[in-house]
Amino acid sequence: MKTHSVHVAVGLFMTIGIALATAVIIWLGASSILDRGTVFVTYFDESVQGLSVDSPVKYRGVPVGRVSAIRIAPDGRLIAVELTISKEHIHNMEAQRENMVATLSNVGITGAMFVELNTRPPHEPDLSPKLSFTPPLPLVASRPSDIKKLFQEIDTITKQIQSVDFAGISRQTLGVLQTMDGTLKAARIGDIANETLALVADVRHALSREKLTRLTDDVSHAARAMRGAAEAAQAQVAELGALTRDLRALVAANRPHVDTGLAAMAESAQTLSAILDHTQGTITGVGAGARQGTERLLTTLESLERTAANLELLSAHLKDQPSLLFFSAPPQPLRATEEP
DSSP: HHHHHHHHHHHHHHHHHHHHHHHHHHHHHHHHHOOOEEEEEEEESSSOOOOOTTOOEEEEEEEEEEEEEEEEOOOSEEEEEEEEEOOHHHHHHHHHHHGEEEEEEEOTTTOEEEEEEEEEOOSSSSOOOOOOOOOOSSOEEEEOOOOHHHHHHHHHHHHHHHHSOHHHHHHHHHHHHHHHHHHHHTTHHHHHHHHHHHHHHHHHHHTTTTHHHHHHHHHHHHHHHHHHHHHHHHHHHHHHHHHHHHHHHHHHHHHHHHHHHHHHHHHHHHHHHHHHHHHHHHHHHTTTTTHHHHHHHHHHHHHHHHHHHHHHHHHHHHHOOTTTTHHSSOOOOOOOOOOO
């Protein structure tokens, strides 16, 4: 009886365990189906070795989904990778999908890979491969991984190095060296150096201490002589300036006398002209009174004689003593002549 009870208890326990395990499996499967999320696709133009289904998808290190499928693209060149993003992150992914890029990244040193999502900077160009077909799912742009960029740069550097004409450069360098050697030989560098040393020795001998001292003294004497000549010239210029100022003052002070003398000479000339005119009138009217005209003529001739004498005397004085023109007293005013 006890044995039968034990078997019943064991069978009941096993039945309940199997039922619970079945329920857990069904619940997990249903939750994975219900929480499938949104699927996107991206294309890589490189090897995806180390990436597998269920590999994580991270956005800046934060898990946001998993890789749901990996296959060859319709063009037979690219690799299509489907990304399933969980529901809790789908809103942010949809908002930033236009600026989102996917990159293959390594998990440490194990060789396993995952898909890294990140936003593309505004200045960065679009490095995703060009598609010749229409994607069946929403597209996420991609860019080469760091390893591919490294190998591309190495390949570019290798090609540039291979394109360099090292043989031509070596020939040109050898030609330049040969030309330099010939030029140095033709220039007689050793002879020039010896001549330079000899010239320096001659200059050093010529410029001994005593000669330098004597040359310095001569230069000092010449400088003092030039300074004295400059001071003397400056004094003479000052004296010339003072003389010029005195001459200007003298001319300005005697200008009235000069003007008066010139005015007197002009008045005498006018008087002489009037007398000549009057004499001509007298001669034409000689028939009116010969005696009276003769007396007037004599008077006129005497006046002319006195005037001529005065002019001759004035001319002689000015010729003998020109300074009288500036320093003599002004002449007396002329008396008015009576009409005949």
